[in-house]
Amino acid sequence: MAGKDTDEHGRTVAQNRRARFDYFIEDTLEAGIVLAGTEVKSLRSGRASINESYAGEQSGELFLVNAFIPEYQLAGRWLQHETKRPRKLLLKRREMAKLLIAIRREGVTIVPLAVYFNDRGIAKVKLGLARGKRMADKRETQKERDWQRDKARLMRNKG
Numbered sequence: 001m002a003g004k005d006t007d008e009h010g011r012t013v014a015q016n017r018r019a020r021f022d023y024f025i026e027d028t029l030e031a032g033i034v035l036a037g038t039e040v041k042s043l044r045s046g047r048a049s050i051n052e053s054y055a056g057e058q059s060g061e062l063f064l065v066n067a068f069i070p071e072y073q074l075a076g077r078w079l080q081h082e083t084k085r086p087r088k089l090l091l092k093r094r095e096m097a098k099l100l101i102a103i104r105r106e107g108v109t110i111v112p113l114a115v116y117f118n119d120r121g122i123a124k125v126k127l128g129l130a131r132g133k134r135m136a137d138k139r140e141t142q143k144e145r146d147w148q149r150d151k152a153r154l155m156r157n158k159g
Helices: 037-044 093-104 135-158
Strands: 011-015 023-033 054-058 061-065 087-090 108-117 123-132
Touching: 023 108, 037 108, 054 093, 061 093, 093 108, 093 123
Parallel strands: none
Antiparallel strands: 011 108, 023 087, 023 123, 054 061, 054 108, 061 087, 108 123
């Protein structure tokens, strides 16, 4: 039975809803993430934010930068992790090469769309290859969303 906090993969911990408004998402893929034990515990409690994060290259590898995973309160003081440290993303070599080439192109960035646990209980990040929207594109997106909402309201009232 799928609840509100699940999607097709498993239990969603954090979503970046603003990403689809600010960017054109050209491609998506799934990546693993290297986490400390207290980070996993904190994610399982459902407290994380990826709204201002992005994936960047450091020495030929991809890292998730600026993702906020709060400290796990039940752990000891010396066992805690940094809340906004860069976290290494685990990808296949071809996927990594494709993304690194895409980053080097102008106007393309990699944004995390969701952090979730898959069916096996492993933390995964859904990444989107994104190109920034201009203000006019954002207004067009807003108009389209409003029209779809009004259309659904009209159809609901008619039928």
